[in-house]
Amino acid sequence: DGGITQSPKYLFRKEGQNVTLSCEQNLNHDAMYWYRQDPGQGLRLIYYSQIVNDFQKGDIAEGYSVSREKKESFPLTVTSAQKNPTAFYLCASSSRGLSGGYEQFFGPGTRLTVL
Amino acid sequence: GDSVTQMEGPVTLSEEAFLTINCTYTATGYPSLFWYVQYPGEGLQLLLKATKADDKGSNKGFEATYRKETTSFHLEKGSVQVSDSAVYFCALSPRPGGGADGLTFGKGTHLIIQP
Numbered sequence: 001d002g003g004i005t006q007s008p009k010y011l012f013r014k015e016g017q018n019v020t021l022s023c024e025q026n027l028n029h030d031a032m033y034w035y036r037q038d039p040g041q042g043l044r045l046i047y048y049s050q051i052v053n054d055f056q057k058g059d060i061a062e063g064y065s066v067s068r069e070k071k072e073s074f075p076l077t078v079t080s081a082q083k084n085p086t087a088f089y090l091c092a093s094s095s096r097g098l099s100g101g102y103e104q105f106f107g108p109g110t111r112l113t114v115l
Numbered sequence: 116g117d118s119v120t121q122m123e124g125p126v127t128l129s130e131e132a133f134l135t136i137n138c139t140y141t142a143t144g145y146p147s148l149f150w151y152v153q154y155p156g157e158g159l160q161l162l163l164k165a166t167k168a169d170d171k172g173s174n175k176g177f178e179a180t181y182r183k184e185t186t187s188f189h190l191e192k193g194s195v196q197v198s199d200s201a202v203y204f205c206a207l208s209p210r211p212g213g214g215a216d217g218l219t220f221g222k223g224t225h226l227i228i229q230p
Contacts, residue, residue, distance in 0.1 A: 004158075031215040042119075042204060043159075045217035058217050090158055094215060102208070102215055106151075106158035 003027065004107035006091050011112045013085075021076045021110050023091035030095050032074035033104065036060060037088040046089075049074055078112065085114045117142040121205050121221035128195055129229050136190040136224045138179075138205035146207040148172075148181050148188040149218065153202045162190075162203070200228045 004025045013019045025032065031050045035043040045058030049068040063082025068074055074093075078085045091107040122137040140146065147166045151159040163172030165181035165188065172179050179190045188205060205221040 006158075033217050035217075035220075040222060042220040042222040043206075043218075044220075048215075048217045050215045092159075096215075102210075103161060103164065104218060106160070108158045109156075 004091055004093055004105060006089075006107040006110050009108065009110060011110055013112070013114050015114055016080045018080060019078050019085075019112065021078065021089055021091075021112070023074045023076065023107060025072055025074075025091075025093045025105075025107075027093055027105065028071070028095070029093035029105075030071070031093060031102070032068070033092040033094075034058075034064075034066065034074070034076045035090045035092065037090060037109075043090065046076065085112060087112060117146070117207060117209055117219045119205050119207055119219055119221035121203075121224050123222070124225040125227050126224060127227045127229065130197055131194045132228075134190070134192040134195045134199075134226070136203055136205075136226070138188045138190065138221060140186050140188065140205075140207050142186075142207055142209060142219075144209065145183075146209050148179070149206045149208070150177070150179055150188070150190050151204045151206060151220075153204065153223070155201075159204065195226075195228050197228045197230055200226055202226070 007022045033048040034046040047066045049055035065077045090109045092104040094102045094104040118141045149164045150162040152162045163174045165172040168183035170181045202223045204223045206218040
């Protein structure tokens, strides 16, 4: 089945540690995204990548880093510089459809708790 | 910058009631508009979309019409079911048809349907 995989579903880390969240897609999509979701805040864009080996900062990139070495993978590292890392992290991907427009598909999310 | 404003919840309705969730946006140019739905503990699923003014998106009994004159994209359903209980997000893409940039989301509206 085609889709987006995020692992693990729940992640616990001690304060001051870096942690990497995994995102893999087998939809052959060119673009991938990371969003952060906090209660009552909606989703906010962290980073996105439109093509392999290229990525752009979103609205809240500080304290995060990404890489895009393969088309199907877009890992997100939450660094110790991120002041409030506890949140629900969602990965998405998209590609140009037959109508010419893009549609984003989302993974199941990873809930990160920093203790 | 671009922004999306949704009515705040929770919205509580009885089964078979009529649903409206208001969404207004601020954007330059001709954005594309989306409604996503999120069930507890899961990622987001695209519910419907509209890529130009006066377009109507529809899916699973839900409808929304892109009104450029009022910068609105209100979600409606004629008769809700308990299974419609979820969080609903309105979102926009700044590019006509939706581009490979990230989406701007509203804060979400929690819908609760009582039997």
